[in-house]
Amino acid sequence: MARKLYGEITYDARRSLWVLRDLPPHVAMRLKQIFTKLSPTETNPFRITDTDTNAADIQWFMERYPLKISLSDKRRLNRDARRFYQHQVEAERILMPDAAPTERPGLKPGQALRRYQKQAIDLAEKMKSLIILDDVGLGKTYEGLGLALMDNALPLVIVCQPHLQTQWREKAEKFIDLTVHAPQGNTPYSLPASDIYIFKYTQLAGWIDTLCAGWVRAIAFDEIQELRHGDTTGKGAAAEKICQAVRNAEGYMVGLTATLIYNYGVEAFNIVNMLRPGVLGSRDQFMREYCDMTSGKGIVKDPSALGSFLQEALMVLRRTKSDVGQEAKQEAPYLHWVNPNERAVTEAEELAASLAITTLTGSFQEAGMASREFDMRMREMTGIAKAHEAAAFTRMLVESGQPVVLFGWHREVYEIWNRELADLKPAMYTGSETTTQKEQSKKAFIDGETDILIMSLRSGAGTDGIQYRSSTLVYGELDFSPLVHKQCGGRLDRDGQPDPVYAYYVVTNFGSDPVLIDILGLKQSQSDGIHDPGVTTEREQSDPDRIKRMARAYLESKGIEIPQEKDHQDTEETPTEDQLALI
Amino acid sequence: MVPTERALDLVMQVLSRRTFDYSDEKRCQVEIAEHFESLSLNVEREHNFGTGIGVCDFFFPQSGIVVETKAYKSWSKKQVYRQCERYCKQPSVTGLILATGKAQGLPAFIHGKPVRVYQLGRSALQ
Numbered sequence: 001m002a003r004k005l006y007g008e009i010t011y012d013a014r015r016s017l018w019v020l021r022d023l024p025p026h027v028a029m030r031l032k033q034i035f036t037k038l039s040p041t042e043t044n045p046f047r048i049t050d051t052d053t054n055a056a057d058i059q060w061f062m063e064r065y066p067l068k069i070s071l072s073d074k075r076r077l078n079r080d081a082r083r084f085y086q087h088q089v090e091a092e093r094i095l096m097p098d099a100a101p102t103e104r105p106g107l108k109p110g111q112a113l114r115r116y117q118k119q120a121i122d123l124a125e126k127m128k129s130l131i132i133l134d135d136v137g138l139g140k141t142y143e144g145l146g147l148a149l150m151d152n153a154l155p156l157v158i159v160c161q162p163h164l165q166t167q168w169r170e171k172a173e174k175f176i177d178l179t180v181h182a183p184q185g186n187t188p189y190s191l192p193a194s195d196i197y198i199f200k201y202t203q204l205a206g207w208i209d210t211l212c213a214g215w216v217r218a219i220a221f222d223e224i225q226e227l228r229h230g231d232t233t234g235k236g237a238a239a240e241k242i243c244q245a246v247r248n249a250e251g252y253m254v255g256l257t258a259t260l261i262y263n264y265g266v267e268a269f270n271i272v273n274m275l276r277p278g279v280l281g282s283r284d285q286f287m288r289e290y291c292d293m294t295s296g297k298g299i300v301k302d303p304s305a306l307g308s309f310l311q312e313a314l315m316v317l318r319r320t321k322s323d324v325g326q327e328a329k330q331e332a333p334y335l336h337w338v339n340p341n342e343r344a345v346t347e348a349e350e351l352a353a354s355l356a357i358t359t360l361t362g363s364f365q366e367a368g369m370a371s372r373e374f375d376m377r378m379r380e381m382t383g384i385a386k387a388h389e390a391a392a393f394t395r396m397l398v399e400s401g402q403p404v405v406l407f408g409w410h411r412e413v414y415e416i417w418n419r420e421l422a423d424l425k426p427a428m429y430t431g432s433e434t435t436t437q438k439e440q441s442k443k444a445f446i447d448g449e450t451d452i453l454i455m456s457l458r459s460g461a462g463t464d465g466i467q468y469r470s471s472t473l474v475y476g477e478l479d480f481s482p483l484v485h486k487q488c489g490g491r492l493d494r495d496g497q498p499d500p501v502y503a504y505y506v507v508t509n510f511g512s513d514p515v516l517i518d519i520l521g522l523k524q525s526q527s528d529g530i531h532d533p534g535v536t537t538e539r540e541q542s543d544p545d546r547i548k549r550m551a552r553a554y555l556e557s558k559g560i561e562i563p564q565e566k567d568h569q570d571t572e573e574t575p576t577e578d579q580l581a582l583i
Numbered sequence: 584m585v586p587t588e589r590a591l592d593l594v595m596q597v598l599s600r601r602t603f604d605y606s607d608e609k610r611c612q613v614e615i616a617e618h619f620e621s622l623s624l625n626v627e628r629e630h631n632f633g634t635g636i637g638v639c640d641f642f643f644p645q646s647g648i649v650v651e652t653k654a655y656k657s658w659s660k661k662q663v664y665r666q667c668e669r670y671c672k673q674p675s676v677t678g679l680i681l682a683t684g685k686a687q688g689l690p691a692f693i694h695g696k697p698v699r700v701y702q703l704g705r706s707a708l709q
Binding site for chain 1: 585589590593594596597600601602603604605606607614617622623624625626643645646648655684685686702703704705706707708709
């Protein structure tokens, strides 16, 4: 006996949508409960993006509520759903711990890809679009270069941050037996024949016509979070068009990063939608399904749900250091709480006060601008207020024998540090130095000419080499994205680091730090859920004795008497079970 | 019995051992409850102090410590203070921790009872 039909489904080829119509109210309600991207107020007909995941879900829905469907549409639906299940099986096979990854010739003698790196390349080849979200320091550069060894993947275009173009070219030339060219400038010229082209993000807009001409077989975006603002930036708009061209040529698109989002979950949509449009539905559907609509900031309500969906859709491949048998070198951070230096901020405070008044009283536009500037000035003042303490703390570490990378953001703060630490001749690697000067500073630090490298929080992500000289980092100022701190840590905690890495945050209970800490925690939860869905993050406890040992060593070296220690009220040492029973 | 200041230190240390998602207050409370449970702490969830006083999120009956959580949203700081004040007035309460996703200052003592603020975002500094 034929089963009852609850409506009809057709395929809209022009818009790549499945259209469901004539559903009775209770079935429509059930559909909206399953496809939460549909608006609760939506009525017949319902439109659902054509993706393999959606096809599998629609097929499953139709087992319970059969719908009228033409033979050709049924074939399409079954084919898409079958592809979803096939990909699941194949991905499982590729990622099985004892699976043998594909051996691909083409590396220089003595070079090799690690097993987990080969698995990532196999999965990228299978899925055509993928974000490799491996932990900092797992060798994503080699995974990116290895993409050139996939079937029919040449020429490969690698897009990287401007300061990493040389590093990528040098690594490529040492690692892979293919020709490499790093285009210069933003004005297109006739590119020499090459297997791999290494572009900077800043060159994409200038070279867009060349890159959209249909010859690119594969494209890899290093630090793909650069595209987190989607097509609202020049490089994002260009990247989207280039991806479209690569997709039309049935090429590969891969993102490489350890930190997919910097701020809120909506950034994940912007990136994913560029590599595989529609997988998260339209922007409105994504906002409805995943985001807290009241905040207006694109905060994802349940980051774990988004993270696990992206993994199931095989959009994201994520491995931590422990997943691949490596040990994270970074120890738990130490928070060094300081009181603000009031005199240093008095002058800046006067300006901030006037900005604050404008924020509250100015016209809409004036107030908006003043409010942003007030926010920036507040951060700067907080940096200035902590600068002397941060310098003194850094001095203590250096004079106890630890070369230090000191992170900051504001020029005024760098000036104080340079003044306070003048005798230690810090090297500078910030936004004010040219690429050549930065390289010189890095070299001076690595060669031991100085024990302090002052780095901008947002300069030099992915920089290699510093890990051979230092394992100690001090955050003299806070960034407003926790992933930036992670990136900074990754400059020391990476392949080749022989020692445990120690991070020290100089923080205060005044100025912008408390507010920044709130925002950092919120953003951290967003990225934790998306990166590692369902995983509880236990915090390692910092070793309170380490800093005390260093303080003693410093006082001894200065011939200063070591004072009697007092009990501190807010230490982070781990309570014992006996102590916990007393609470 | 452990002195109140020491008990407050211990609870602060316990909180600092895990990250909590405070974008949603209910989820945050569930995560904190799970964390306390995993350590087998003697704690009551949603302890009711009676009409007009309110229900605190966590209460340690042995030491008399209250933990009140506030997620990331625009709380009225005065209201939060008054809520803490009501709890501190209770004879069974010896001290209070405000575990908050929105920075707020509190006096060191309310009704003579020691008070601490734990900023949930601290765990993001890693």
